[in-house]
Amino acid sequence: MSTSSARHGEAGAHAPTGEPSRRGAWPAHRVGLLLLAIWGLILAVLTWSSLQAIERYEDHANEQVEQRTGLVALMQSTLIDSELDAIDRDLRVIRERLVQRLDEPASQQARTMESSLDANALVRDLWWLDKTGERLATRRRADDLSIDPAQESFFRVHLESAGRQAAGKTFLSRPIGAGGTRLMAMSRALRDESGAFRGVLVAYVDLAALAALLDRVTARQRLMSLVAHREGHLLHNLAEGGLPSRSLAEWFQASDGTPPTVGRFHGRADGHDYQYALAQPEGWPLNVVAAEDLALLQTQLAANANDHYWRLLIWATVSGLLLLLVGWLFARRASALEQAAESERRLAESHRRNAAIIEAMPDLLFTMNAEGRILDFEPGEGIPLLEEPEVFLGQTVGEVMPPALAELTQSVIDRTLAQGTVQTYQYQLDFDGVPHYYEGRCSPLAESSVLILIIDITARKQAENALEWTATHDPLTQLPNRRLFRDRLGLAANEFHRYGGNGFCLLYLDLNGFKAINDTLGHAAGDQLLRQVAERLEQQVRDADSVARLSGDEFVVMISHAGRSEARVVAGKLREEIGRPYVLDEGEARVSVSIGMACCPEDGRMTEALMCSADADMYRDKQVRLIQER
16 A cells, blocks of 8 residues: 555656646545554454453353362262262171071170271261160260150151062161251161061261261362252251352252252352252262352453453554554655565564474473472373373372483482573483483472473484484495494404403405406496495304495404404405305306405504504405416
8 A cells, every 4th residue: 555655646746737636546534544444343353352262261161160060069979879888788787697696685786786886987876676666786986865766757667668678778867966966867677587577777877977078079179068868958068168058058948959960050148159060879869969159250250351351452552553653654655664564574573483482392391399299291292101191290200200211300400400500411212112312401490390391302313313324334335334443443442452351353355356347247236246245244253243344345344352363264254255156137246355464462553553454464465366366
């Protein structure tokens, strides 16, 4: 638009008198309307984006609350189911024992009940009543409660139940008040082997102890919960964090004890909304409800929405100012607009650079304290964890890493905290026999914690190893080249000087007749012959020996821990092996070899001296062979 405006202005300046100026095609009010329309479009996009972000945040937050209440309800239901099943198992065991000892004295039967009472902390009393309600045997933790089981509804249920099928059923009573103590009775009918009714076995469950057990599930949660008999009677009513549990109880009783399994209700006592979840222990006529006050969630949602609205206002203001600036620049010369375009280009480059930096960030992130304990971590997609993710948190490096890596990591942590600077280290791990390489960057976070970033450098290491191998090996024969062989020769010489013992010998080999094969059969045949020569050389030496190609048709062999006599034997084998025919693509070929020998320490102690001595001996051998051939 700026270039077009400049062109129209120039045309208007040269327009003849009386002709309408082309500058009038874009008057100021049209430019203003255009900029206003653009600003409205920006506001619409920003508003839609903000509303979408607010909606996503609200859906995610509500989903978390729903999952949390559902999990707590399920955990409490499972816990209740487990505890009641355990008590029921004890009742069945006691019933079987009493059936076997019906003719024994009451004192002996009381001892039979005693051990089972101590096995479960929730059971306060155990009673055995006959069919008239008279107490046959009891085992009580304390005698401070006035209880008359014969007057309770569950006793009448057992008397009215007929048939053997009723004997196998456990009855769970409504809450029973005994002074300041609330109890719940679990009872089973007792029948002898002939099926005759011999009374009722009753276990009184302390609801306060059950509440204390359930309290562990809601610890440090802004939750309240209740447990109710499906007939509508509350067994347990717990509110954490000062929330009014009375609202939950009133709501539950108002819903006839059968609300939906998940949803929301409005608290009658405080006017707050609550998210609830209902679970039912399998096999027991109980409802377990967990609810969370949504006041905090609504505050968070309002704060999040307010934050987005402020951002929207800021962006609207900024975009408006920018458009005003564009309108002012619209009337400026093309150079000013070009500067703005250049600024936009640099801004785009900055965004791309920032995006590239983010994409290049390490794959794995650990937060550890000074003892090497993992406080937090973010798993990466390309780096496998050594343990399952849930195992890492709270563990030390020694517990989740191999010993060597754990020791290295701990030393880097100590050095980072001591020096206060970033420390870099590398390590290797093998997965399915394949080596992988990683680099760690340890940065100090606080006085006693560090941040460790792990990146996969396997590709870089493989490239470095490939370059190193290329720099030290002959590409045709795959043998070590002159550089690597001289390094090995130097190491062998240094080892002899330091430790003494047996020396080593050097064999310098030069092929005879190789040039003729190149000239007659071609260089491809020559390369094929050199590869076969290299294979034969490697097959005739030990693993501790070294074979290398120096250049052209020259090879060298270092025989470790050997004297001249052993070297002569090896040289003879090499002459014989190299002199055998070679089957090439272009036909059969033969070559011979001239071998020079130098032994340490007789012919020299240093690399250069040994190489020169072996080379000179090879040329002497070549001259002798030429004379023999003539």
